[in-house]
Amino acid sequence: MSDYSIQHNLAQAAAAGEAAAPKIRIHNLAKIFETRRGRFAALDDVSLDIPVGCFFMIVGPSGCGKTTLLRILGGLEFETHGSVEVAHSGSARPLNSMVFQGDSLFPWMTVWQNAAYGLTMRGRPRAEIEEVVGHYLSRIGLTRFKDAYPHQLSGGMRQRVSIARAFANDPEILLMDEPFSALDEQNKLLLQGELLRIWDETRKTVLFITHSVDEAVTLGDRILVMSAHPGKVKTVIDVPFERPRQVLELRARPEYGALVYNIWDELRDEVRRARAQDEEGVRS
Amino acid sequence: MSVAKKARAAQSRTKMRVAKNRDLVIGIASPLALLLVWELCARLGAIDTRFFPAPSQVGARLAALVASGALWSDTAASLTRLFWGTLLGGIPALALGIVMGLSRPIRAVFDPLVAATYPIPKSAILPLILLIFGLGEASKIVMVATGVFYPVLINAMAGVMEINKIYLDVGHNFKASRWQVFTTIALPGAMPLIMTGVKLGVGMGLILITIAEMVGAESGLGHMIWNAWEILSVETMYVGLIVVALLGFLFSLALTELERWLVPWKAAR
Ligand SMILES: Nc1ncnc2c1ncn2[C@@H]1O[C@H](COP(=O)(O)OP(=O)(O)OP(=O)(O)O)[C@@H](O)[C@H]1O
Numbered sequence: 001m002s003d004y005s006i007q008h009n010l011a012q013a014a015a016a017g018e019a020a021a022p023k024i025r026i027h028n029l030a031k032i033f034e035t036r037r038g039r040f041a042a043l044d045d046v047s048l049d050i051p052v053g054c055f056f057m058i059v060g061p062s063g064c065g066k067t068t069l070l071r072i073l074g075g076l077e078f079e080t081h082g083s084v085e086v087a088h089s090g091s092a093r094p095l096n097s098m099v100f101q102g103d104s105l106f107p108w109m110t111v112w113q114n115a116a117y118g119l120t121m122r123g124r125p126r127a128e129i130e131e132v133v134g135h136y137l138s139r140i141g142l143t144r145f146k147d148a149y150p151h152q153l154s155g156g157m158r159q160r161v162s163i164a165r166a167f168a169n170d171p172e173i174l175l176m177d178e179p180f181s182a183l184d185e186q187n188k189l190l191l192q193g194e195l196l197r198i199w200d201e202t203r204k205t206v207l208f209i210t211h212s213v214d215e216a217v218t219l220g221d222r223i224l225v226m227s228a229h230p231g232k233v234k235t236v237i238d239v240p241f242e243r244p245r246q247v248l249e250l251r252a253r254p255e256y257g258a259l260v261y262n263i264w265d266e267l268r269d270e271v272r273r274a275r276a277q278d279e280e281g282v283r284s
Numbered sequence: 285m286s287v288a289k290k291a292r293a294a295q296s297r298t299k300m301r302v303a304k305n306r307d308l309v310i311g312i313a314s315p316l317a318l319l320l321v322w323e324l325c326a327r328l329g330a331i332d333t334r335f336f337p338a339p340s341q342v343g344a345r346l347a348a349l350v351a352s353g354a355l356w357s358d359t360a361a362s363l364t365r366l367f368w369g370t371l372l373g374g375i376p377a378l379a380l381g382i383v384m385g386l387s388r389p390i391r392a393v394f395d396p397l398v399a400a401t402y403p404i405p406k407s408a409i410l411p412l413i414l415l416i417f418g419l420g421e422a423s424k425i426v427m428v429a430t431g432v433f434y435p436v437l438i439n440a441m442a443g444v445m446e447i448n449k450i451y452l453d454v455g456h457n458f459k460a461s462r463w464q465v466f467t468t469i470a471l472p473g474a475m476p477l478i479m480t481g482v483k484l485g486v487g488m489g490l491i492l493i494t495i496a497e498m499v500g501a502e503s504g505l506g507h508m509i510w511n512a513w514e515i516l517s518v519e520t521m522y523v524g525l526i527v528v529a530l531l532g533f534l535f536s537l538a539l540t541e542l543e544r545w546l547v548p549w550k551a552a553r
């Protein structure tokens with residue numbers, strides 16, 4: 001496919017939702033880790049299509065391979081079988097940026113330098129970096145801390161900076177690995193709202209891992225429920241709520257509760273199964 | 285905070301300050317007392333002044349050597365060699381150490397070489413170095429370089445290998461080039477240990493330069509100390525020892541200050 005036709009397809013896809021080629025096409029993906037204790041299948045036969053501009057949520061029991069899937073998409077890990085195809089729009093923007101699970105800010109850089117990392121590595125002009133980084137730092141409410149080092153921030157503040165780092169890089173796809181798990185409930189609510197607003201402006205394709213079913217339903221267009229080890233697609237559920245969304249208003253609706261319940265129902269067996277596997281592992 | 289608590293906190297702060305002042309007083313008083321006892325013993329003939337001249341004698345010699353400019357020219361000669369030797373040994377050690385820390389194959393190539401040559405006492409290769417580089421400046425500078433090289437290399441490598449892998453993942457995901465990974469992740473991430481290596485290296489360099497200058501040098505503090513032995517001028521020998529000790533102390537102060545500046549994210553804790 002020529003660049004033109006890819007772009008053309010993407011434009012169509014954006015217009016028609018998902019009728020055209022997906023942004024990400026994952027086909028029969030499997031990942032096996034070779035460890036000292038033998039081969040460990042983290043992902044098995046995962047097939048997914050993710051449309052352009054989709055806010056795609058991933059839930060599943062701990063250890064089911066969510067991070068592994070994201071790392072393969074981010075080019076940090078390679079698949080053992082199957083394929084991942086990502087449609088590149090042909091622009092100079094980076095394909096994807098990751099918000100990592102856990103602390104990943106460079107301790108030796110200030111908040112500002114951390115948030116500017118992607119743009120700096122790509123050699124963007126200074127004025128652009130100033131503007132973009134300033135914008136996102138103010139969106140996450142950390143302008144005042146721009147010269148602080150990460151160890152001077154709380155865990156939640158650090159997580160916000162790593163979100164700003166990914167957004168400032170302006171990627172086509174955002175890969176977010178439990179970005180809000182270190183936040184307190186109030187800040188989580190505020191940032192979910194903020195994330196929705198930023199996303200509404202940019203409509204990037206987002207892959208977002210979470211342990212919280214509430215979060216999945218609040219933010220997502222679509223929710224992938226993964227099965228316990230080895231990670232497979234258990235089901236994919238569409239979220240019918242319109243956009244833009246108001247987090248609190250949404251949660252008060254009866255359909256919201258029903259959907260959360262449905263997803264829990266799907267998830268419950270898998271979480272139990274994962275528990276049982278872990279206990280078996282301990283015994284053996 | 286309650287009044288009682290405040291009072292207690294203030295009390296403990298005062299106690300702390302008193303304790304600190306006391307430590308400072310003792311820190312100054314005890315060496316002074318030792319010097320006084322030494323002076324008395326020397327004057328009373330209780331110790332052999334051929335080996336342990338009275339501090340006042342050493343002080344007089346120090347003043348004379350400063351006045352004649354001899355002390356300064358020897359100190360400058362040693363410092364110059366130390367400076368070039370530190371650069372000659374430190375910069376390649378830094379580059380190689382970081383690259384070895386980043387790359388497994390390169391580590392596999394150089395690790396056995398480093399492991400095999402590191403335990404050789406650097407003073408033992410002085411004759412070989414004199415043979416290769418002659419009696420001039422080059423052999424002195426190379427001696428210092430060998431002393432600085434190993435601690436910097438080993439610490440830089442360890443520093444890079446201790447960097448959490450997630451930071452390299454971040455570099456990779458944000459498309460940092462090899463060079464950018466080197467300058468934005470490996471170098472700053474390893475900096476705390478690199479500074480430890482530099483401190484050890486400079487200390488080793490100071491030891492080696494004094495030894496090297498004792499053999500076939502016409503200047504430097506090592507030469508001054510050796511020459512004092514040859515002409516049985518024991519006071520001059522003590523002056524040399526004092527200056528070497530003082531240099532070691534000043535280097536360690538300066539490097540600690542440099543570390544605070546280079547590693548603000550650790551020093552601030
Ligand atoms: N580099 C690796 N080597 C060996 N096994 C690995 C490696 N990385 C992950 N695994 C294993 O693969 C499985 C999936 O890990 P992954 O991190 O993707 O889980 P996760 O779904 O993100 O879990 P969590 O929700 O707890 O973050 C785990 O059982 C883990 O032990």
Ligand SMILES: [Mg+2]
Nearest residue numbers: 066067101177
């Ligand atoms: Mg994970």
